[in-house]
Amino acid sequence: xxxxxxxxxxxxxxxxxxxxxxxxxxxxxxxxxxxxxxxxxxxxxxxxxxxxxxxxxxxxxxxxxxxxxxxxxxxxxxxxxxxxxxxxxxxxxxxxxxxxxxxxxxxxxxxxxxxxxxxxxxxxxxxxxxxxxxxxxxxxxxxxxxxxxxxxxxxxxxxxxxxxxxxxxxxxxxxxxxxx
Numbered sequence: 001x002x003x004x005x006x007x008x009x010x011x012x013x014x015x016x017x018x019x020x021x022x023x024x025x026x027x028x029x030x031x032x033x034x035x036x037x038x039x040x041x042x043x044x045x046x047x048x049x050x051x052x053x054x055x056x057x058x059x060x061x062x063x064x065x066x067x068x069x070x071x072x073x074x075x076x077x078x079x080x081x082x083x084x085x086x087x088x089x090x091x092x093x094x095x096x097x098x099x100x101x102x103x104x105x106x107x108x109x110x111x112x113x114x115x116x117x118x119x120x121x122x123x124x125x126x127x128x129x130x131x132x133x134x135x136x137x138x139x140x141x142x143x144x145x146x147x148x149x150x151x152x153x154x155x156x157x158x159x160x161x162x163x164x165x166x167x168x169x170x171x172x173x174x175x176x177x178x179x180x
């Protein structure tokens with residue numbers, strides 16, 4: 001009997017330890033994925049070459065968030081190109097993205113991903129505190145049941161991206177061009 005109780009305790013602890021990797025999508029994931037899709041309509045990237053590859057929305061985050069992105073962008077286009085979700089595993093892959101989302105569980109490696117795409121037209125989006133101050137372009141902020149975002153227009157502009165005034169108007173906070 002003691003062995004069975006001990007095994008049940010061990011199994012429960014192991015299941016709890018795996019839970020973050022295997023969590024299901026949430027309404028918050030869906031809202032953030034929808035924002036990522038809508039950013040494709042309110043951010044201007046340099047014109048793609050003729051016959052360009054798909055418009056890549058790269059996600060370095062929990063698998064459940066990737067599932068939300070897949071569902072939201074299925075069958076959609078941006079700049080006349082089909083949207084494709086990619087999980088980059090190398091710096092080179094990250095440079096082929098148009099959007100790179102860095103999830104909160106990747107915050108320890110955020111600098112590496114940001115360095116990989118610095119000075120390229122890749123929209124950097126995250127959900128980690130202080131992301132815009134560290135050079136990111138858009139940072140999701142969750143306040144109660146509301147998902148908003150901050151924008152660093154200066155760093156986005158340096159990357160060759162033009163963020164629409166419509167998007168800037170709905171941002172919680174904007175760091176304007178020319179800001180230190």
